[in-house]
Amino acid sequence: MxxxxxxxxxxxxxxxxxxxxxxxxxxxxxxxxxxxxxxxxxxxxxxxxxxxxxxxxxxxxxxxxxxxxxxxxxxxxxxxxxLPFSESAFYKKWMHKLTRSNKVEEEGELLLHHDYDGIKELDNVLPPWWVYLFYACIAFSVIYLVRFHVLGHDDQTTEFNKAMAEAKIAVEEYKKTAPDVMDKEKVTLLTEKADLDAGKALYETNCVACHRADAGGAIGPNLTDNQWILGGGIKNVFNTIMEGGRDGKGMVAWKSSIKPSDIQKVASYVLSLQGTNPKEAKAAEGDVWTEE
CATH class of the missing domain: 1.20.58 (Methane Monooxygenase Hydroxylase; Chain G, domain 1)
Known part of the structure; x- marks a missing residue:
């Protein structure tokens, strides 16, 4: 050993x-x-x-x-x-305990009085490892029966379904506050200076070509008046930036290049420009929007 x-x-x-x-x-x-x-x-x-x-x-x-x-x-x-391990006394001792095998010379003592066309049967006992495994399976089956069919504990299917339901609830709770899964229904108007400054930087990078730096309108409409083509307010402005304008002639959708949390900042910055009345602003388009 x-x-x-x-x-x-x-x-x-x-x-x-x-x-x-x-x-x-x-x-x-x-x-x-x-x-x-x-x-x-x-x-x-x-x-x-x-x-x-x-x-x-x-x-x-x-x-x-x-x-x-x-x-x-x-x-x-x-x-x-x-001696090699397979021939050592330790190995032979434990193999005998596990198998209870008999030597070839002792087979004559184990022969049963059964003879089927010259085929004889030995009265060998089952190997102890097999017997112990069989008893372990019986013990396991009793424990399983009592736990799941008598005491009513959750089986694997129930545990999986419960885990999936809890995970779904956790995902929905995360979506309520996660900025990058923001959508039209959850978006809110930002008023903090840091958020508006970030929105301004994004606006100047992506929006001035169509709306001018002062949002007075060029190719795109004037964003400083109270008339909106697709509706005003944070929800509509956010949705227009994310999903784009009218088919074929409106603004492109920005959701593939600007993440929702940043779109929220841009929309909030645009709404902060309401009533600034820039010089030579484009004529108003759309309908008057009144926030409820």
Missing amino acids: KKFFPIYVRIPVLFAIFFGAMEFFIDSGDKPAFIKYPIVSILLLLFLFVLIAMEIVLKAAYNVVDSLLTEEQRKAKEIEEN
């Missing part, structure tokens, strides 16, 4: 198992348990110390026992240690 799992393998493996158990059973959030809870670090160090101490004691005892062996016993031990 020690040949195949030396001390420098056993200790890290046991330490990792202990550490993993700590992380599994202790809810430490986004930080490792040994950082968030110093007591865990102390326990891990103590555990490591005990492991090392045990290995030292076992090694000393092993050396004492080895010194008491006779020459014949020492040779037999060396032969055993040099």
